Amino acid sequence: MASNFVDVARIVIKAGKGGDGAVSFHREKFVAAGGPDGGDGGRGGNVVFVADDNLSTLMDFRYKRKYAAAPGENGSGSRCTGKNAPDLVIRVPRGTVIRDAASGLVMADISGDEPVVVARGGKGGWGNTHFASPTRQIPRFAKPGLPGEEFEVRLELKLIADVGLIGFPNVGKSTLISAISAAKPKIANYHFTTLTPVLGVVRVGPEASFVAADIPGLIEGASEGVGLGHDFLRHVERCRLLLHVVDVSGCEGRDPKEDFERINQELVNFSAELAQRPQIVLGNKCDIATPEQVAEFRAYIEGQGLVFLPISAATRQGLDGLPGLVYGRLKDLPPVQVYEPEFVRDTTPADPRAFTVEQEDEHVWRVDAPWLERILEGSDVEDYESLQYFQRQLGESGVLDELVRRGVQEDDTIKIGEFEFDYVF
Template sequence: MFVDVAKITIKAGKGGDGAVSFHREKFVAAGGPDGGDGGRGGNVVFVADDNLSTLMDFRYKRKYAAQPGENGSGSRCTGKNAPDLVIKVPRGTLIRDAASGLLMADISGDEPVIVAKGGKGGWGNTHFASPTRQIPKFAKPGLPGEEYEVRLELKLIADVGLIGFPNVGKSTLISVISAAKPKIANYHFTTLSPVLGVVKVGPEQSFVAADIPGLIEGASEGIGLGHDFLRHVERCRLLLHVVDVSGCEGRDPVEDFEKINTELQSFSPELATRPQIVLGNKCDIATEEQIESFKSYVESKGLTFMPISAATNQGLKNLPGIVWDRLQQLPPVQVFEPDFVPYAVNPNERTYTIEKTADHEFTITAPWLERILAGSDVDDYESLQYFQRQLDESGILRDLVAQGVEEEDTIKIGEYQFDYIF
């Protein structure tokens, strides 16, 4: 796992419960029910914050819960809606469902994005008054808010990405042209996570460069460090392709150059068309023939070639300015649109299952029915009648009979238990 990933749990607020209340006022007879509705629970909202650059904060706090809505009260007073819980993340953060990996939102724009919706407030007993039920003593509880375990993934929004085989000098280069201090050593895969560095060009001109960890042949198929690192390149507008022209490790610079481009093409054809500047590194230990041979090959491809030595600073003085000028000619960073909308559960959808769990015992699984039951007063005749009518209209009673229910059999619904009576 690389550093720009975090897994958290988000939970929207529960809706406030509806109130059971009756109007009482001097000289006013039979005022009737006046219980107000509950308020909406708070949403969980994500917004982009340009002052953040990592997901480090989410390693210390893993659970985020919005406030519940206020309960309704008498005199038909509706409870207050709870405030939204706003979570700030770096611009470019992707929010995925942790279990399926499906994309839920891409926080790249300026508009806040609701990822988990708060539950609706419950109805007060005012809604249940009718000519035959004039004093309803029950109300609806608020609906629970949406809850998800999500994976936050920060795709680096770097203007420039340094690509190339391991140990070609990318870490040394970014440490020289920026204030970044990556670990540097003479072995492959020293860089285990992308390193960002801000490269100053002038008093108010700068760009962000990312040292992309080393690629190997077959990375597009997941070999080695694979997709975890290739996808970091996706948002770079310009690629600096670092190649060891000295061949000090016995590799051919042309072959290395082609292999890296093949991996980019295999991973994303669009990525392979990204503009490149080819940097021939380690020129201080390369021969003139090696440098000129590789330069001719690169320029025959229509690409810019610059001979450099990150170790001795050779050729690096003009590099930031050249990169800056090229960036001014390129379009802004690509914004990805979400390709997944989480399935919205319809709270009014009356699905249920009935299972015979023992002799003379049936268990009904129906969350919507449990909410109705929680808001009912089983000791009140009219409230109990309303609940039984929901059983009948939903088809549950008919299915119980079809499964052979008998009088005085036990019926379980959530935490509640009843005896079946014809």
């Protein structure tokens, strides 16, 4: 039986590059030597995530894996700054947690209504107006825009529900949630009827309600990936209260005590914190169980300090007081968990002129310096003033001194990014 429910996806997001600064000079009749008037580039678009309650799975991200925001507009003459690019808005189901794929750290939890910027667009480059000086009156170079942030991220959908129904397959969870809420899950008399988590709003009063989630049945070994449990255990993580549904009748030949212990062990194996979540134990199918079976199981559960309620989801026996009992318990519990961001961008100011020098061959040297590459990209290499500015950056940054220290010879080839030139004393 196939399921089109997808609750995990990996995608690449890339914010837009900043627009390049312009190289431009003022041209006007009767105005001599108007000077540089190149404008700055616009900011690249951010990648923004927004919760959409009309979405319930991450299915769309199975078919499209890369999302890129638009670049900023380049600057132009007359000191005109390029337009900032629009943000790329990605809509995801409410409750989606975004993790950095490399580290596994949480970048954002899309549970609220506010848009969240996950990848920031690059700043626009400066136009040649910024480089004019008394000694450099005709700067024929500008700064290119900075690249936007790029991440591979893992999207995890963790349902936002106050209450989670847990238990073995076919114990009556789907029947129960359809009886206490307006949810209409598919119900049949075989294991794993429920292939997708089902949310239902349970009304207690005119302005009192809570959200319950029917989590697909767990089996022994679910926390290690056996059956469907591994795929859906994550949806229990946010629940404040667990309704543990157990078949007290043993009609399928299982021991209700063993079922209860095995499911709790799966919770421990998956998350020690989750195993500590408060539980109310519901003894389902009590209409076909003997009074002795119900009494024995009640004594076992209450002996562990837990609340026990005998019910029959099929006949609605014992269900009238269940919503009020659950709502009263929820009022004493902390709110639904929201995951705080763990991923921290490296905001330590990097050395703006950091570089490395490596010798690739006897007469070939590679200078790794992204800031120098950006200067070259925005320069007119055939213009004397541009080359003078570039030479000065090489000298002031210490690149030339390092090449000399490493033994560079005249006419050796120097590589910087995609640029090559000969070293001349």
